[in-house]
Amino acid sequence: MGAIEIELDPLPCRWCQKLIKQPRWWRPKRHCSRWHRVKSRLTEALASVLELL
Ligand SMILES: [Zn+2]
Known part of the structure; x- marks a missing residue:
């Protein structure tokens, strides 16, 4: 067919x-x-804040 199809795995x-x-x-x-x-x-933001403390 010539169409480019990119298969994606569900994440x-x-x-x-x-x-x-x-x-x-x-x-x-x-x-x-x-x-x-x-x-x-x-949670990411909280984790980085906790790391700084
Ligand atoms: Zn979810």
């Missing part, structure tokens, strides 16, 4: 390990929802 959510289908190969999703991304960011 697990960093928060709940749920597999996420990747609709866009140029911007992989690492979290299944916005809320999980927020939670993940908050």
Whole structure:
């Protein structure tokens, strides 16, 4: 057919390990929802703060 098809493996959510289908190969999703991304960011921020203390 000549069309370029890029197969993407579903990535697990960093928060709940749920597999996420990747609709866009140029911007992989690492979290299944916005809320999980927020939670993940908050814990990362908290961890870095705790390291500084
Ligand atoms: Zn999740």
